[in-house]
Amino acid sequence: MPRRYKLLILGAIITGLTWSVPLLSALKVSPDRPDKEAVIPSRNHPFWWAQIDFTKAHGVLWSDSDFARLARDGMNGVEINMDWADIEPQRGRFDFRLLDRYMAEAAKAHLKLYLLFWESLWGQKQGKNPPPWITERDVASDGIPAMEPPWWDERSRRAYFDYMARTIDHVKNNPGFGGVYGSYGWLDSEWGAAPKGSHGVTGYATADIQAYYRWLPREYKTIGNLNRQWHTSYARWSDVPVPRPGDPLFPLYQQFRQYSVEEAFDAFSRLIRQHTDAPLLYSWGGGISGSIGPSVQGNDPDTFFRIAKKYHAIVNLDDVDTTGFALLFGSLARSYGVPLLNEWTPWRKGQVLEIPQWLGHIGLAAPYEVGEDFFIYPPPAHRIYIAEGWKAYKEWRSTLVKVIRGRLPEQPVAVIVPMRKVSLSADLNPYPDLPQQLSDFWRHYRVLPHFVTDEQVLRGIVRLDQFRAVVDLGNEIGTLPALKAYAATHPVLKRLDQALPYLRPYAEVAPAYDPLEIVPTVEGRNVWLTLANCNETQSYNGTIVFDPAAVGLHSAGAFSVVDAKSGRQIQADRSVEGKIEWKVSLPHAGFQVIELKL
Incomplete structure (x- = not known):
């Protein structure tokens, strides 16, 4: 996690706010429902998925019983990490036998299989994605080879696109087929992190540099335009250098790297849509700043949402337990009008507090939230807190489905x-x-x-x-x-x-306790509140004071506060200002969903 940012605390408490919160978002996109043309689930039956590798540990194959167990656990879909080398062991020679078997077994369990296509994956998947017959590799700005193929290498790109198209055509009429995850580059981080031993960025293979020189005149039209914008005096396009980190013109190369990501995503999305209208998803990973953000990896969230809007796709937010990501992506889903799927990818350090954070953030994208994804199944036996996360994921499904029927009440x-x-x-x-x-x-x-x-x-x-x-x-x-x-x-x-x-606070807690995350979603006269104690050692006992006016509701007449999971009525009081308060007790890393009926 990034180090904690120290906020400037106001010296005076803001009181006496008299403005009212509009019932609907101020943004142009209608908040009532996602884009009608996007392939999304029913509001009452969102996606609830588990992600699996192409085989279990040690190459053991998935079986009927595995898919049946996932269905019993409440899943309605399974994402499968495709191994390119197993599907296409030689260029142009495809072997779909194992995938066909998985499709049949998933259909038998009334599950849909969603294919995750990866051009290049993490270390243990070397030799699979890309397959051994793809030998070209990208190069970092300091000359160190990367694990993934060069972004602009024509041979590897054509092979990867052919692999996706041939596979989709083979399965698209299968009753077990659910949809497709599209990606390009390294995992879900596009240009990827710097290779081991490098302190630069990738994108400097010969094919990449050649593409850069093709892009310059298309982008700037004339050398004079480029000179005016960058305060240079080049006579020919060939005089323009290939900037590296630390060079004055490096932002120019950054512009090219960002263009490269958008062009590739547009190209493979267009290809996929030529072959299927099934759900199409993009997995976003990395960070929104720092060394795993867009300046290194090219993973600009706007690119994902713009392309998703164009091709009626869904953005999959990896690491949704990171609160800053969840806040931004929830807002982007609403402003772009693009459905969002949440994914929890646990950190290796094993923070149990990630579980309530992940579950509680589901409301931050409402009403554009379309479900959840668990990475990875089965939970590793030696990482106990992931098993605890899987247990919570199953147990809270029916309750969290209700939370995303509402909308997040953003303020102007x-x-x-x-x-x-x-x-x-x-x-x-x-x-x-x-x-x-x-x-x-x-x-x-x-x-x-x-x-x-x-x-x-x-x-x-x-x-x-x-x-x-x-x-x-x-x-x-x-x-x-x-x-x-x-x-x-x-x-x-x-x-x-x-x-x-x-702004007007929608909730206060006494005693003050910042690790208690409270997310409200409004459905008519009902408010759903997720309460997540994001502290793995300290419990919380105190009082919540909720302000209905801050979410656009008038508090008058009968009301009730209910534990949404158990149905238990909670003793609550209402102040003369219309605020509603009740006692709360949450253990460390505890989670609760409240239904407030007004």
Whole structure:
């Protein structure tokens, strides 16, 4: 996890707020339901999946009983990590026998199988993804070879695309076929982390550099345009250098690397849609800043959402237990109108607190949340907390399904997250505290601004005039014309805590306790609250005070507070201001869902 960001605590308590929260999101996209054309599940029957490798440990095959057990455990789909070398052991020679068997066994258990295509995977999958007959490898900026093929290598790209198309055509009419995960590059982190021993970035193989020189005139049209933008004086395209980290023109190469990701995702998505209309998903991994963010790996969230919108696809958020990621991606799902699937990938250090965080974050994308994915099944026997996570995943399914029927009640303040600035940064470790900064602010103050990106503002995807105030986290008022125009009539703030006079807390806890994450979703007159004690050693006993007005509801007449899992009625009181309070007791890493009926 990134190191904790220290918030500036206000010296005075903000009181006397008189504004009301609108019932609906201020963004252009209708919050009532996801894009009608996207292939998504029913609101009452979301995706509930487990991810498996192509075989069990030591090459043992999956069997009828394995799929039957997953169905009994409440799964309605299984994601399978495809081993390219097993499907296509030689170029153009395909062996679908094992995949056919899995399809039949999944269908027998009334499950759907979702194919995860990977061009290049983690170390233990070397020799499988890519297969041994793909021999080309990318190169880092300091000359060290990478594990994955060169991004722009024509031979490996054509082979990978053929493999996806041939496999989809083979299974698309099978009753066990559910859909496809598309990817390109290294795992779900695109350009991937620097190779072992490297301190640079990948994308410097001969094929990549050749593509860079083809891209320059397409992007800038004339050498004069490039010179004016970058304050250079090159006479010919061939005079433009290939910048590396530390070079003044490195942001130019960053622009090319980001273009490369968008072009590849568009290309394989177009290919997949030519072969099937089944659910298409993109798995997003890595980080939103720092050394695992877009400046190194090219994993800009906006790219995923833009392409998903175009091809009616679903974004799969890996590491949804990371609060900063979940806040941003939930907002992006709503503003782009793109369905979001959550995935928990446990950290190796074994923090049991990840379990309630992961479960509690399901409401942050409502109403665009379409389900959950568990990585990886079966839970490793030597990592006990993953087994505990699997148990919780099964037990909480029927309750969490209710939570995502509602909507997250965002408030009319926008926080501009500088994703474009991060993506094009010359710094390979920009804004390392960004996820924790978002997380700490939300946890401490329990308010719900819109988290939008500078890319959305630049492209006009989000209209700023709908907000009472905007927080400019990246100091980008000089590069975002819409923000500069907004500043003429509205407050533009520099820090998150400066937005508090324009926000209204929906909950308070006494005694104060930041590790207690509270997520509200509103369904008519009902409010669902997930309570997650994100502390693996300390229990919490205290009082929750919930403010219905902060989520756009009027509190009058009869009300009740119910433990949503057990159905137990909870003693609660209402103040003259209409706030509702009750006692809560959660063990360390505890989790609870409350239904508040107004």
